[in-house]
Amino acid sequence: MLIVKDSDMKELGILKNAKNVGVELRTNEVSTASFTLPANDSKNDLCTHFNFVDFYGKSGRFYGTFRIMPRSTRKNSNTNEITYSCEHVFATLLDDIMDGYHQFTNWTTTEVLEYILSLQDVQNFVLGTVDFTKYFHYSFENENGLLAPILSIPQPFNEPYEFTFDTSVYPWKLNLISSSSEVKSEIREGKNLIDFEEYSNPEEIVNYIIPKGSGEGVNQLTIADVNNGSRFLYDQDSIDLYGKKKYIWIDKRFDDAQALKDSAQSLLDQWKQPKLSFPCTSADLSVLKGEAKNLLNTVTRIYVGDTIHEARLINERRPDILLNEHNVSYDVNSRLDDIATTQTDLKRKQQVNEAYSQGATNIMVVPAQDNADSTHPLVIPFVIDDDVVNVNTCELWLRTKAFRAYSEATGGGGATVKSTSSGGGTSTSTSSGGGTSKSTSSGGGSVQSSGLANGWETTLIPYVTGDDFPYFDSPHKHGVTIDLADFQHHHTTDLPAHTHDFDVPNHTHDFAVPAHTHDIDLPDHTHDINHGIYELNETPSNVTIKVDGNTVSFSGTSGDRIDLIDYIGKDSDGKITRGRHEIELLPNDLARIEAELIFRVFIRSHIGGNY
Structure with a gap:
């Protein structure tokens, strides 16, 4: 049964005449579906672009809600039918964007997923169950769509995971659950195995991987800082068995070394062994029993002759869920995830890489x-x-x-300045050369003496030379005795105006200078600046x-x-x-x-x- 709904999830009608109703369910990718209506069916008017369709199988199993995509609608004039191609509503996350740069450091897996889902203009999806609590570093920039960022969240995990959905309610629920490694089913030759092909491709073995992230040249991110200086990861057991198979893995979305290493280790764990794939066609006996089960991404055991294989059912194709729902083919893969399956398609991945700012x-x-x-x-x-x-x-x-x-000078405002003090001492003047000097002149006058000869008798002995009296042969003297009593007398002498000559010998003068300072008064003034460039003569x-x-x-x-x-x-x-x-x-x-x-x-x- 197919139920058509509009963009507001209002039910419009049931497509009773639909046929060739096929679904292809894919693990961790966008699943697809298709159906055909007669060209003259009035319900074609309900199947407009982007309307939703709920797909139910004959058994009553709900396969999910899908969106009608206009680019894949085909009209066949020979059969007078219209075939509609649909994609799972998981693809509605392509309608929104991550504008600018978004970085998550030490956020849990739940917190990162909730943030990305919050960027929806219309809240079609809400987060349901998350089995993981990781703290990886993520960054996204200018993403055209939210789908690729969401699919990349578990990429560094080294354990099986699966995105599941509950579209029976609205808003739809998105879950990220841990995939069990327990065998849930078996496909056995002679029982439910119709066709089987084993394909092993050793060309895809990688056991020595060199991861590189954002940047370029010497600035490109490597894992050396978080891998003990080594820029590579390897698996020695695989190298011993198959030889060294090197591969440079570049994903420029990564700008955190630890996240880059974790993702590379996850890929190495998958790529170190040959890729085994088993396209097989079988009969889903659970449908025939009325117990339809969803076995997608579960581990199955395949018995072919004496060989037993265990692998995951990663794709499920049912050509007609209304007429032959039990007819199913699986893609069985020994690898959890290829690098191609982490994005909706290669073109989108290239767009994402090109949008990242590499610096x-x-x-x-x-x-x-x-x-x-x-x-x-x-x-x-x-x-x-x-x-x-x-x-x-x-x-x-x-x-x-x-x-x-x-410059050489600056302006001054004037002040009272004291000179430096002196400690005093004895100093010697400059020497004089001596010579004959004259005293100041005298105007002459009368001089009168008086007094006694100290009460003593005085003998006057004039000195007479031959020059005064030429008739004397030689100088001589006369003694005269005057009685002391008669000696009391005065003499008056006239002195004419005259000068005195005297001799001054070479000499110096010593003088003492006590400790002292000098006060100097400077009036207000300025000095003109002498502008120029002046350099010292040494370095x-x-x-x-x-x-x-x-x-x-x-x-x-x-x-x-x-x-x-x-x-x-x-x-x-x-x-x-x-x-x-x-x-x-x-x-x-x-x-x-x-x-x-x-x-x-x-x-x-x-x-x-x-x-």
Whole structure:
């Protein structure tokens, strides 16, 4: 029975004349269905684009809700019939998008799925049962559709899984359940096995895989950081049995190394053995018994002669669920999941990869010039932002030149200034050459003496020379005795105006100067600035380089491409920390430093707008 519903899930009618009602159910993919109506059936009016159809088999088994797709509708004029192709409503998740960048770190599987489903404009699906609690890192950018992101969520799992649906209710429920490895059915020759073909393809063996994620060149993501430095995974048992089969697996959606490794390990576990597939046709006896069962993605045991195979039923095809529902063919695969089955088709996968921002390598230059000395360094700050994926290089170019000034004088406002104090002491003047000097002149006058000769008798002995009395032969003297009593007398002498000559010998003068200061008054005034560039005539002999406080192993005053990577601050994992960093350049004397910091970074911008 086929029931048609509109886009609001309102029932429109039952397609009683439908025939060739076939379904193909696929594990972890979009299942398909088809049916045919007579061209003159009025119910064709109900089968418009994107209307929904519930498919029920003759046994009453509900196969799910499908959507009519216009691109696959065929009208056959010879039989006067119209055939409609449908896809499972799981494909409605292609109607919405993930605009921009979305990153999930340390989110549970349930939280990530709920977030993606919340992006539906019309809430067709809600999350039902989730058997897994994982904490993988996911990121999506500019996704055309929500289906591919949802299918990729369990891809890193290393255990069987299956997306199941309950479309008997609305909104429909989406479940992610763990697939049992227990055998649920058997297909036995002579019982229900109609046709069987075993196909083993050793060409698809991969036992040495090199995973690569987002980025390009040296910046492409590898698993080395989370795999003990190795960029590859391998299975030694498979290598011993089949030889080394290498494969480079690239999926640029991954920008987390651990998630990339987990996905690669899951693929290696599947690819290390030959792919065994068993297309087979059988009779579903459960339908004939009225006990129709859904065996999709369960493990079955196949008996062919003396050979027993165990594998999963990954596809189920029933050509006509109304007339021959028991007639079924299965694709049985020894692998849980091929890389192709994680996307709806290869074209969509390529669109997803092309939409991802892979980033680019950028060269950044930070120039700096200034005067510096041993206590006043030239500081060069630089920032490594959060959206820098890798720092490839960080190098310094250094030149040291003469200290530079730009003026000779500055203005002053006037003040009272004290000179420096002196400690005093004894000083000697400059020496004199001596000579004959004259005293100041005298105007002459009368001088009168008085008094006694101290009460003593005085003998006057004039001195007479031969020049005064030429008639004397030689100088001689006369003695006169005057009685003391008669000696009381006065003499009056006239002195004419005259001068005195005297001799001054060579000499110096010593004088003492006590400790003292001098006060000086300066009126308000200015000095004109003498503009110009003035350089010292000497340069330092060495420059010390420090990065985040770490001294660089360097000696000299100039250098090109001085590697600073080993000295930049790092986290516990040895990665350069994001945020502000600082370089200090300290010459051992006054100098002008000219430097350029050049670093290459791989950057993927997920912040900001378009301004």
